[in-house]
Amino acid sequence: MREFAAAEKIDRLDRALSLWRAPKSPWLARLAERHGGFSPEVVSLGVTRGLEGWTRDSLERLHERELDRPCWVPAETAVWLAGSVPTATFAALLLPLLAGSAVLAKPSSADPVTPELFTDSLAEAGLAGAVRICGEDEALREADCVVAYGNDATIEAVRRRAPARVFVGYGHKLSLAAIGPEVSVEQAARDLALDLALWDGRGCLSPAYALVLDEPAGRAESLAGALAQSLEHTQEVLPRGALAPAEELEIRERRSFAALRPDGLLFMSGNSTAWTVAYDPSGPLPSPGALRFARVVGVRNLAELAERCRELQPTLSSIGHCGWGEREAEIATIAASSGASRVCALGRMQLPPIDWNHDGMSPLRPMLRFTDIEGSESKAR
16 A cells, blocks of 8 residues: 555545545445345445544544554554444444555455445545455465454454464454433334344344333333334334344244243234344343344343343443433443443444444554653663
8 A cells, every 4th residue: 555644644534434425425325235234224324324423533533542652553454354234344444544554354255345345435535455355365364463353253263363463353242222211211212223223233233132220110111112113113214134044033033932931021023023122021131132133121220230231241342321311420330340342322322433442442552563762862871
């Protein structure tokens, strides 16, 4: 990749992102048409909302914050992509470029389209050659740094094969919603439905559980019913993408198990697996929800909420919250003590800023190696 001064590099990265943020963007239209894993409506809204804060200013602040002293920057970084969420792919490819490294991208089998189109948009913005799509052997052989995304088994397998000087792995994570009493169940249900619908409940930022303070008693059950209504409406405007046969079977099996709980409730889309809400009033956490299968669990107080969050260590990524009022700061404390790396408003779980600390790691520094400067020669004598 041609060497650019930081300001010029940031300008070209912002230019590429602007191609996707533009009204009626042809790049976004191509992705929505070709992606296949999600409906065009989900792709269009997810990318449009997801890139809102990824601006020149945010890139400049991140660059200034992370590269604040002399450091080694890998000449080439292999990015081992996983999953099918386009904005996650954008970030994975953009961050090494912002640090000053060229990228060798190994696409996910679930989504070969996004890295191809994003690479082409970089070329149109003046960064031709900044990202090269290649196979896994080439990526691992040539890279100075490897950044891998995937489940824990994949991360460990890539780590064992990677001869690179630096390895950064992002493994399995899940997220949850924490809903307090100071919001209407209808508003909370609408915000939660959006977080569940964007990217169809795939990825580490999708709420695997909705923990609801049951105050007054019956509130958690009411929210489950309101969520079912919101998901039914959301399916009309943000239809779920097609599932693999194994995924269809998984949802039907989860529905069957949930229906056996004598103290639970089950709400389902008619004649399809488009959405499901399973309400569990108490007891151990059930298996996590996915693919627009919502797990609503009642909790009696903040102490029980904290205990449920601690049960999810070390896999907890983000907590989306609403309805806590003056107790909102306690949610952040619970998140930190549970190892979560992000707390945000419900309805924004799928919209992380470009500079968020993914898995608790700063965005650029894990790829770099810093040099400490200890005083001067004159002071050493």
